[in-house]
Amino acid sequence: MxxxxxxxxxxxxxxxxxxxxxxxxxxxxxxxELFDKxxxxxxxxxxxxxxxxxxxxxxxxxxxxxxxxxxxxDMQIVFAGDLLGQSIASSFxxxxxxxxxxxxxxxxSTCGLSLTMGGAMIAAGFVEKAACITSSHxxxxxxxxxxxxxxxxxxxxxxxxxxxxxxxxxxxxxxGQKVRAVMEGATVGKIVDYGVKDSMNMGACMAPAAADTxxxxxxxxxxxxxxxxxxxxxxxxxxxxxxxxxxxxxxxIDISRQHMDCGIEIYESEKQxxxxxxxxxxxxxxxLSAYILKKLEEGVWxxxxxxxxxxxxxKTSYNEGQSIPGIAHGVVLxxxxx
Numbered sequence: 001m002x003x004x005x006x007x008x009x010x011x012x013x014x015x016x017x018x019x020x021x022x023x024x025x026x027x028x029x030x031x032x033e034l035f036d037k038x039x040x041x042x043x044x045x046x047x048x049x050x051x052x053x054x055x056x057x058x059x060x061x062x063x064x065x066x067x068x069x070x071x072x073x074d075m076q077i078v079f080a081g082d083l084l085g086q087s088i089a090s091s092f093x094x095x096x097x098x099x100x101x102x103x104x105x106x107x108x109s110t111c112g113l114s115l116t117m118g119g120a121m122i123a124a125g126f127v128e129k130a131a132c133i134t135s136s137h138x139x140x141x142x143x144x145x146x147x148x149x150x151x152x153x154x155x156x157x158x159x160x161x162x163x164x165x166x167x168x169x170x171x172x173x174x175x176g177q178k179v180r181a182v183m184e185g186a187t188v189g190k191i192v193d194y195g196v197k198d199s200m201n202m203g204a205c206m207a208p209a210a211a212d213t214x215x216x217x218x219x220x221x222x223x224x225x226x227x228x229x230x231x232x233x234x235x236x237x238x239x240x241x242x243x244x245x246x247x248x249x250x251x252x253i254d255i256s257r258q259h260m261d262c263g264i265e266i267y268e269s270e271k272q273x274x275x276x277x278x279x280x281x282x283x284x285x286x287x288l289s290a291y292i293l294k295k296l297e298e299g300v301w302x303x304x305x306x307x308x309x310x311x312x313x314x315k316t317s318y319n320e321g322q323s324i325p326g327i328a329h330g331v332v333l334x335x336x337x338x
Contacts, residue, residue, distance in 0.1 A: 014171065052140070076128060078099045135167075197321070202240070204240065210326070263279050284308040309328040
């Protein structure tokens with residue numbers, strides 16, 4: 001343990017492979033050429049949206065395994081999660097692999113949560129190889145948390161667009177032939193609730209948790225914002241980014257030069273009509289695989305703080321008038337020097 005909430009891995013896990021698959025809208029965004037696979041039919045050949053999301057996870061894992069030069073039988077444990085009730089995209093998607101399965105729920109922070117758990121298992125010496133997978137789908141998430149698509153409701157400008165996509169990552173105790181990045185450590189987030197109740201403004205719900213985790217990471221690791229090439233949040237969008245800057249400014253922390261948000265980067269909001277940006281479990285996962293790890297692997301960036309953010313609501317809690325707590329998990333990723 002390091003400080004109050006962080007872990008520094010004495011034996012650093014390696015990310016030796018990753019895979020990303022996205023839908024048509026994500027392919028039309030600024031990062032379209034970087035994703036490994038694109039499905040131009042957002043049902044991906046499945047009978048319904050939920051089955052489509054399960055197929056995304058299978059595809060992403062197959063891509064990641066292929067890039068790492070491994071087979072599914074080389075994996076000793078899988079950490080997987082999604083946004084749907086009882087995490088059915090993950091459980092149905094991974095069932096056929098017959099691997100030890102840990103289902104996780106951190107809402108849109110699940111990518112950071114799975115990497116933290118997988119990294120801890122590797123660093124502690126419990127396993128040699130682990131897979132971390134997460135996904136989201138615009139249509140299945142809208143049906144789960146907002147309105148069925150056929151309803152045709154208007155979206156406020158504060159709303160974010162749930163990314164259709166899945167990212168998978170292969171963690172290893174040994175470097176092997178190829179390393180995309182090294183995991184130095186992680187900061188496990190706290191549940192932070194500012195009393196926001198607007199499910200159409202996820203950025204406002206999650207920004208306080210992101211600010212708390214970033215501040216704690218800097219304190220625990222004894223760092224300043226400039227010690228990171230980038231501090232990357234998952235899916236705050238444009239509304240949440242402004243709130244994040246304001247909250248950190250109150251504590252004399254300025255990350256405006258280092259900050260990047262996956263939800264802002266994945267779409268061209270005005271052109272693609274995605275309002276405040278992107279969100280969903282798949283948002284940070286596909287950007288991490290396609291873009292962030294590329295920069296680390298190439299040595300353009302030496303160290304980043306990756307902070308996926310999640311809103312911990314359910315249909316039940318929302319309909320009962322509860323507020324929407326947020327959580328954010330920070331993962332410190334570094335360039336591999338060989």
